[in-house]
Amino acid sequence: MKTPLADRVRPVSLDEVVGQRHLIGEGKILRDIIENGEVPNMIFYGPSGVGKTTVANIIAEKTGKTLHRLNATTASVSDIKGIVSTLDSFLAMDGVLLYLDEIQHFNKKQQQSLLEFMENGKITLIASTTENPYFYVYNAVLSRSVVFEFKPVDAGDIEDALKRAAEELQKTDYSGFTLEVCDEAFLHMARSAGGDVRKALNSLEISLLAAHPDKNKKIKVTLELAEQASQKKAMRYDRDGDSHYDILSAFQKSIRGSDPDAAVHYLARLISAGDLPSICRRLLVIAAEDIGLAYPQAVTVVKACVDSAMQLGFPEARIPLSEAVILLATAPKSNSAAMAIDRAMNDLEKIDTGEVPEHLKDCHYGGAESLGHGTEYKYPHSYPDHYVKQVYLPSNIGDTKYYEYGDNKTELTAKQYWDKIKKGSK
Numbered sequence: 001m002k003t004p005l006a007d008r009v010r011p012v013s014l015d016e017v018v019g020q021r022h023l024i025g026e027g028k029i030l031r032d033i034i035e036n037g038e039v040p041n042m043i044f045y046g047p048s049g050v051g052k053t054t055v056a057n058i059i060a061e062k063t064g065k066t067l068h069r070l071n072a073t074t075a076s077v078s079d080i081k082g083i084v085s086t087l088d089s090f091l092a093m094d095g096v097l098l099y100l101d102e103i104q105h106f107n108k109k110q111q112q113s114l115l116e117f118m119e120n121g122k123i124t125l126i127a128s129t130t131e132n133p134y135f136y137v138y139n140a141v142l143s144r145s146v147v148f149e150f151k152p153v154d155a156g157d158i159e160d161a162l163k164r165a166a167e168e169l170q171k172t173d174y175s176g177f178t179l180e181v182c183d184e185a186f187l188h189m190a191r192s193a194g195g196d197v198r199k200a201l202n203s204l205e206i207s208l209l210a211a212h213p214d215k216n217k218k219i220k221v222t223l224e225l226a227e228q229a230s231q232k233k234a235m236r237y238d239r240d241g242d243s244h245y246d247i248l249s250a251f252q253k254s255i256r257g258s259d260p261d262a263a264v265h266y267l268a269r270l271i272s273a274g275d276l277p278s279i280c281r282r283l284l285v286i287a288a289e290d291i292g293l294a295y296p297q298a299v300t301v302v303k304a305c306v307d308s309a310m311q312l313g314f315p316e317a318r319i320p321l322s323e324a325v326i327l328l329a330t331a332p333k334s335n336s337a338a339m340a341i342d343r344a345m346n347d348l349e350k351i352d353t354g355e356v357p358e359h360l361k362d363c364h365y366g367g368a369e370s371l372g373h374g375t376e377y378k379y380p381h382s383y384p385d386h387y388v389k390q391v392y393l394p395s396n397i398g399d400t401k402y403y404e405y406g407d408n409k410t411e412l413t414a415k416q417y418w419d420k421i422k423k424g425s426k
Helices: 029-035 052-063 077-084 108-112 115-119 157-171 183-192 197-210 223-228 242-256 260-272 276-294 297-313 318-330 336-349 409-424
Strands: 042-045 066-071 094-103 124-128 146-149 180-181 218-221
Touching: 029 052, 042 052, 052 066, 052 094, 052 124, 052 297, 066 077, 077 094, 077 108, 115 124, 157 180, 157 183, 157 197, 180 197, 183 197, 183 223, 197 218, 197 223, 242 260, 242 276, 242 318, 260 276, 260 318, 276 297, 276 318, 276 336, 297 318
Parallel strands: 042 124, 042 146, 066 094, 094 124, 180 218
Antiparallel strands: none
């Protein structure tokens, strides 16, 4: 069986690795660690196809350590013990580098089985994960490791990798032919890979397999062929993973920042992933948390849009969702309601707020009057402007201010009204 192109053209030096300049560029920390030869236990965190395995291979080569690979989806503690059994043999004279892929699939007991060997230095662990290690890797392992975040590779860097791969293929698999990949095809494959070098290389390989040589033994990859090979652009999205929360976070922050274009962009990402429930829930939260009392009717409009979207389903749901997103992004903003309830909740957790005042207690039962419950309550509707001054907060926090009027037209109008009413009240 033929080895996939991504493995055949895998870089063998740090200079050949595309992307990750923040880690392996000149003078950057991971490069310095590798070149110094003293490699600590590490966790490589990032999406697929961005160079985690490649860098681990280079580290093993640089340090002279025997590289063992395990995938946590199929490996067990016995596999680790099997590697440990080679530690005193000729095969592991310079030590063992264990590359454990997808460590998040190891349970606590399995991860803890690594600790003894990490601490005595017999095994150098490089664990990789596509999930946030601070959520999925147990503290005991995490505290003994250095975390490096690998990022999606820029399209420009992926394009360089594709061109290098094409040159290599010209020398090997297609030595008797002339390969020609148009610039538009390279660009499309790079852009549609979603930061995944392996996916782009797979697209190139498929394109070449589908291309037929002409009578002059020329094999040409056109944009049309590249589009067919690439299919749909890769979307980094996992409803239970980092991408899910990163996109939702960017979605809400774009609306909060009053940028309708960015907000619609992130909405499109969520729609592409088919994540209707998360969109609807987040829109309702934003209407209350970020627009709030500056435009209190927004939550009503958004609820109508959300209900419409849920009834319609995709693809038509995109229209009321877009309406809600643009409305919220262009609406005036106020977080005064959210801040008020957070302050009140914080007081409940941290201080003794005291009893409900006697005059506010329920008095709709026999014997309430004898207890003094509700007897001194003043009914506001019996007074001018439906307002009368009296104490409502418990005595322990009687002067506390939780709500502060926002600096928007709606709340300032309300403030002016109540300032006038309360000033004239006895």
